Amino acid sequence: MTEKVDIEIKKPDIEYAKPDIEKMFQPKTASHIRKLREAFPGLAIFGRADVMEVxxxxxxxxxxxxxxxxxxxxxxxxxxxxxxxYRFRE
Known part of the structure; x- marks a missing residue:
């Protein structure tokens, strides 16, 4: 009797956890970061002037x-x- 060989390769977990901005920043700063993330989703690029405007x-x-x-x-x-x-880290 022959056994089946398990050749399945486990995929590495490469997903990065998004930083918990609520724990790292003051509430007002966290609010600003959320607004920026909404205004510049994904890999959108922004600068100082964009931050001031948003x-x-x-x-x-x-x-x-x-x-x-x-x-x-x-x-x-x-x-x-x-x-x-800059851009948000994904």
């Missing part, structure tokens, strides 16, 4: 928000589209 924040706060979300790996810098462009 969430209606001052020019001094926009780079701070971008820096903070980059440090927490919520967004990532994008090259080849001009200086200071």
């Amino acid at each position: 969430i209606d924040i001052k020019p001094s706060r926009a780079p701070e928000l971008l820096k903070e979300t980059t440090e927490h790996r919520v967004i990532e810098p994008v090259s080849g589209h001009g200086k200071g462009k």
Whole structure:
């Protein structure tokens, strides 16, 4: 009697968990991030001016928000589209 050989290869789990912005940021900042995610879904690219327009924040706060979300790996810098462009990590 011959046994069937199990040749099925288990697929690696390459799905990344989205960061829990509610735990990482203050409520107001988390709200801003949700608004940005709605305005720039998927791999849409945005910059400081886009952030200021979408969430209606001052020019001094926009780079701070971008820096903070980059440090927490919520967004990532994008090259080849001009200086200071970002997208949400997928």
